[in-house]
Amino acid sequence: MEEWPKHYEPKEIEQKWQNTWLSKDFWDKVYKFDENSEKPVFYIDTPPPFTSGELHMGHAYWVTIADTIGRFKRLQGYNVLLPQGWDTQGLPTELKVQYKLKIPKENRDLFLQKCVEWTNDMIDKMKKAMIKLGYRPDWEQFEYKTFEHNYRVIIQKSLIDMYNKGIVKIKEGPVYWCPKCETALALSEVGYLEKEGYLVYIGFPLKEGGEIVIATTRPELIGATQAIAVHPNDERYKALVGKVAIIPLFNKEIKIIADEDVEKDFGTGAVMISTYGDPQDIRWKLKYNLPAVELIDNRGRIKGTGIIDGLKVEDARKKIIEILKEKGYVRKIEKIKHNVLSHTERSDCLSPIEFLNKKQIYIDVLPFKEKMLKEYEKMQFKPSRMSYYLQDWIRSLDWDWNISRQRIYGTPLPFWYCDNNHLIPAKEEDLPIDPTKAKPPYEKCPYCGLPLKPVTDVADVWIDSSITVLYLSGFYTDKKRFSKAFPASLRLQGTDIIRTWLFYTFFRTLVLANDVPFKQVLINGQVLGPDGTRMSKSKGNVISPLDRIDEFGADSIRMTLLDAAIGDDFPFKWETVRSKKLLLQKLWNACRLSYPFISNNIEKPENLNILDKWVLAEHKKFIEKCINAYNSYDFFIILQEIYSYFWEIIADEYLELIKYRLFQNDKSAIYTLSRILKDIIIILHPIAPHITEEIYNRLYHIKPSILLENLPNTDDIEIDPEAEKIGNNVKKLNSMIRSAKINSRLSMNTYINAKIYGNRNFIEDIKKAEDDIKKTLKIDNIEYIENSEEKVEIEKSDHGSSNHQS
Structure with missing residues (x-):
C-alpha cells in the first residue's frame, strides 16, 4: 500500500499534475475538443488578455472561472471547447519597444519585429502563470494570437464583408484624439474623469457696444470660436440673439445664437462654440453649419494662433489667461472640479482627449441600434442586472465606430482610397495584406479614375478581438464545427469591458452571422485589495496571485477567488486563502484515514446501517445543491456546502461514528464511505483540481483522470425521514x-x-x-x-x- 503523507504539500503535487495535464496523452484523452464527437458542444468564449507579461488578480479570477466551468462541463458529459487567445497588438507594446528598447518607429520593419518578439516573451510569462493556477484550456488546437496569419486573414475578411454590406466608409470630420498616444479613439475608449480646473469669465465686446460675458474651461480655444450660444428662454440675453460679438485678441466677428441645449445655470449662461472643445461643440457646428478652425496638432500643441503656438494645451491655457488679463478681458476666475473627457480605456494613459479633424475609416453602428436593442434579449446574463449596462450603452450611442488608429503595431486595414473618398477593398485571395507594401487591386479608382492611395492606419484593437466567436467557431473556415459550436454557449468577461469587447462582439456577429454570438453571458466583478478598494500600485494594495502560491497552493487561491457571488466585487486576503488550505488539509486527512478501507467494487448492501442511511440522505442533498449551483455558476454555494456537509457532518461526525465499523470490515460503512468520498472529490474537482486529482489517483484510480468520471448520480438514494x-x-x-x-x-x-x-x-x-x-x-x-x-x-x-x- 502506497504511503500517504500526513501533511498536504501543494507545491510538488500541483507541479506534478500540471505537467501530467499538459502531456499529449492526457490532452488526447481528457482536454481535446473532438470535432467528430457526438457529445453536445459547450464552447466558452474566454477573454484574450492584452500581453502585458503580468498575470494580475483580475486575470487569475476569470482564468479560474473558465477552468472551473470547463472541468465541470466535461464531467457533465460535454465536448468542451475551451480556447485561449492573446490580444497581441496595441499601444502599450509600442511604447515599451519605443522607449524601453529605444527602437524608433521610423524603422518600421525593425520596430514591428521587436514588437512581435516582446509580445511572445510576455505571452510566455503569462502562460506559465496561468498553468501554475491549474488552467487547462485546449492549448494544442485553440491557442491563438491576434497578429498571426490565420487570425489576421479572418479579421480582414470580416472587414471586407462589412464593406460589401455597405457599412464600412471613409469619412472626414472631428474624431476623438489622444495627444499622448497620438491616435484616434472610439467612443468606447473615452470617458469622463473628475479633475480640478478653472472657469474663466471673459468679456466679448459687442459690435454695437457693450459686452457679453461667457464662462469657459477652455480659454485656449478662444481663437477657434465660431459663435456664442445662449438659451432662447434666458431673459438676460433675448435682446442679444442675432447680434455680433468680437473675439478678444483675434478681432473676429461672430454671431450670438439661441439654442435649447445651452445650460442656463452654468457660468453666465452664455457659452462659446469652439471647434472643438467638447462633443456639444461638434453637434452645434453641424447643426448651424459653422466653419471650423483647428488649433491643436496631433501631439496636443497649439497652432495657428500667432499668440500661443507651440505650447501644450495646459501651458497654453495658463498663457492665454495671462494675456487676456493683461488686455482687460478677464472678469473673474473660479477654481472648480469638473468632468474632463479622457482616454479612460487605457489605465496607463488617462489623458484628456481633443477633437481633431481627420479622414478616418468608420463602420456604421447607429443604423443597427434598434436591432441590437431587440436582439440582445436573446442572451441570458448572469447576474441578470448586467444586461442593463449593455442596453444602456447601445441606447447612448451617438457616433459610428471609428476603426482607424494612427499606430504601427496593429492589423492593417485592407483598403485603398482616392481623393474623392472612394474606399476600395483588397481581393480576398490576397489576404492577409498590408496595403502600404502591396499593389492596389486596380490601377486607378474604378469609380472616378483618380489614383489610389493605401490606407496607412491600422485597426482598432477591438476589431481584432471582437471576432473571437466567429474565428473559433469556424464561421469562415469550418462549417461542421460552426454548426455545432455557434452561438457560443458562454461568454466570460469582466464588467470593465462590457462596452468594448462585449458590445463589439455582439454588434459584429449580429451583422456578419445574423445572430447573437452567445447564449449566456457571465460577467464577473473585480478583485479588490485587502483594504476593499481597487488594487493600485500607488496605494500599495496590489497582490499577485503568484506571491504565495508555493505556500498555499493554487487550489486554495482558486477557492478564495470563487467564494463570492458572480458579479460582486470582493477583497482578496491571504488569511482567507489560509483558511481554504485548512479545509483542503481536512479533506486530505479524511481521505488518508479512509485509505485502508476504500473499495472500488463493493456493492450496495441490502441492509444499510441507520447512520449510513442518514449520511446518504445528507449526501443526496449536498450533490443536488452543488450540481444546481454549478449550472447557475454560483460557485460560492458549492464552497458553503463543502464546509457544512463535508467538514461539519462527514469529517467531524460521520467518520468518527463509523471508525470502529470500518475496522470490523462492515460492508455498509465501507460502501457508504467509498461512495461519498468519491462523489465529494468529483464535485470539488472543478474548483480544486490538483488535490482532487491526487486523491482520486490514490483512492480509486479507476480511470486515468477524475475528469473521465461522470457527475455523481443520487437517483438510487431514497430519503428515509426516520x-x-x-x-x-x-x-x-x-x-x-x-x-x-x-x-x-x-x-x-x-x-x-x-x-x-x-x-x-x-x-x-x-x-x-x-x-x-x-x-x-x-x-x-x-x-x-x-x-x-x-x-x-x-x-x-x-x-x-x-x-x-x-
Missing part, C-alpha cells in the same frame, strides 16, 4: 457529550458514564444508534431519563462522582 431524524439527534448528542468532556477537562479518549435526558422520541432515536454512540464517544454505560429538556450528565468511568451538566 433515518434523517435519528442521524440529526445523534449529531446533536455527539456535540453535547463533547462539550461536556471539554467542560469537565476530560480528553475525548477518556471513558465515561452518561445520563441522557430528553423526550421519549429523542431517547428512542438515540437507543437505535446506541452501539455506534458508545464506541465513538467512549461511553461505558448510558442511563436514559425522560425529560422535557435535552441534556447530558457525565462522569469519568470507574472514577468517583465528578459530574458535569450540559
Whole structure:
C-alpha cells in the first residue's frame, strides 16, 4: 500500500499534475475538443488578455472561472471547447519597444519585429502563470494570437464583408484624439474623469457696444470660436440673439445664437462654440453649419494662433489667461472640479482627449441600434442586472465606430482610397495584406479614375478581438464545427469591458452571422485589495496571485477567488486563502484515514446501517445543491456546502461514528464511505483540481483522470425521514457529550458514564444508534431519563462522582 503523507504539500503535487495535464496523452484523452464527437458542444468564449507579461488578480479570477466551468462541463458529459487567445497588438507594446528598447518607429520593419518578439516573451510569462493556477484550456488546437496569419486573414475578411454590406466608409470630420498616444479613439475608449480646473469669465465686446460675458474651461480655444450660444428662454440675453460679438485678441466677428441645449445655470449662461472643445461643440457646428478652425496638432500643441503656438494645451491655457488679463478681458476666475473627457480605456494613459479633424475609416453602428436593442434579449446574463449596462450603452450611442488608429503595431486595414473618398477593398485571395507594401487591386479608382492611395492606419484593437466567436467557431473556415459550436454557449468577461469587447462582439456577429454570438453571458466583478478598494500600485494594495502560491497552493487561491457571488466585487486576503488550505488539509486527512478501507467494487448492501442511511440522505442533498449551483455558476454555494456537509457532518461526525465499523470490515460503512468520498472529490474537482486529482489517483484510480468520471448520480438514494431524524439527534448528542468532556477537562479518549435526558422520541432515536454512540464517544454505560429538556450528565468511568451538566 502506497504511503500517504500526513501533511498536504501543494507545491510538488500541483507541479506534478500540471505537467501530467499538459502531456499529449492526457490532452488526447481528457482536454481535446473532438470535432467528430457526438457529445453536445459547450464552447466558452474566454477573454484574450492584452500581453502585458503580468498575470494580475483580475486575470487569475476569470482564468479560474473558465477552468472551473470547463472541468465541470466535461464531467457533465460535454465536448468542451475551451480556447485561449492573446490580444497581441496595441499601444502599450509600442511604447515599451519605443522607449524601453529605444527602437524608433521610423524603422518600421525593425520596430514591428521587436514588437512581435516582446509580445511572445510576455505571452510566455503569462502562460506559465496561468498553468501554475491549474488552467487547462485546449492549448494544442485553440491557442491563438491576434497578429498571426490565420487570425489576421479572418479579421480582414470580416472587414471586407462589412464593406460589401455597405457599412464600412471613409469619412472626414472631428474624431476623438489622444495627444499622448497620438491616435484616434472610439467612443468606447473615452470617458469622463473628475479633475480640478478653472472657469474663466471673459468679456466679448459687442459690435454695437457693450459686452457679453461667457464662462469657459477652455480659454485656449478662444481663437477657434465660431459663435456664442445662449438659451432662447434666458431673459438676460433675448435682446442679444442675432447680434455680433468680437473675439478678444483675434478681432473676429461672430454671431450670438439661441439654442435649447445651452445650460442656463452654468457660468453666465452664455457659452462659446469652439471647434472643438467638447462633443456639444461638434453637434452645434453641424447643426448651424459653422466653419471650423483647428488649433491643436496631433501631439496636443497649439497652432495657428500667432499668440500661443507651440505650447501644450495646459501651458497654453495658463498663457492665454495671462494675456487676456493683461488686455482687460478677464472678469473673474473660479477654481472648480469638473468632468474632463479622457482616454479612460487605457489605465496607463488617462489623458484628456481633443477633437481633431481627420479622414478616418468608420463602420456604421447607429443604423443597427434598434436591432441590437431587440436582439440582445436573446442572451441570458448572469447576474441578470448586467444586461442593463449593455442596453444602456447601445441606447447612448451617438457616433459610428471609428476603426482607424494612427499606430504601427496593429492589423492593417485592407483598403485603398482616392481623393474623392472612394474606399476600395483588397481581393480576398490576397489576404492577409498590408496595403502600404502591396499593389492596389486596380490601377486607378474604378469609380472616378483618380489614383489610389493605401490606407496607412491600422485597426482598432477591438476589431481584432471582437471576432473571437466567429474565428473559433469556424464561421469562415469550418462549417461542421460552426454548426455545432455557434452561438457560443458562454461568454466570460469582466464588467470593465462590457462596452468594448462585449458590445463589439455582439454588434459584429449580429451583422456578419445574423445572430447573437452567445447564449449566456457571465460577467464577473473585480478583485479588490485587502483594504476593499481597487488594487493600485500607488496605494500599495496590489497582490499577485503568484506571491504565495508555493505556500498555499493554487487550489486554495482558486477557492478564495470563487467564494463570492458572480458579479460582486470582493477583497482578496491571504488569511482567507489560509483558511481554504485548512479545509483542503481536512479533506486530505479524511481521505488518508479512509485509505485502508476504500473499495472500488463493493456493492450496495441490502441492509444499510441507520447512520449510513442518514449520511446518504445528507449526501443526496449536498450533490443536488452543488450540481444546481454549478449550472447557475454560483460557485460560492458549492464552497458553503463543502464546509457544512463535508467538514461539519462527514469529517467531524460521520467518520468518527463509523471508525470502529470500518475496522470490523462492515460492508455498509465501507460502501457508504467509498461512495461519498468519491462523489465529494468529483464535485470539488472543478474548483480544486490538483488535490482532487491526487486523491482520486490514490483512492480509486479507476480511470486515468477524475475528469473521465461522470457527475455523481443520487437517483438510487431514497430519503428515509426516520433515518434523517435519528442521524440529526445523534449529531446533536455527539456535540453535547463533547462539550461536556471539554467542560469537565476530560480528553475525548477518556471513558465515561452518561445520563441522557430528553423526550421519549429523542431517547428512542438515540437507543437505535446506541452501539455506534458508545464506541465513538467512549461511553461505558448510558442511563436514559425522560425529560422535557435535552441534556447530558457525565462522569469519568470507574472514577468517583465528578459530574458535569450540559
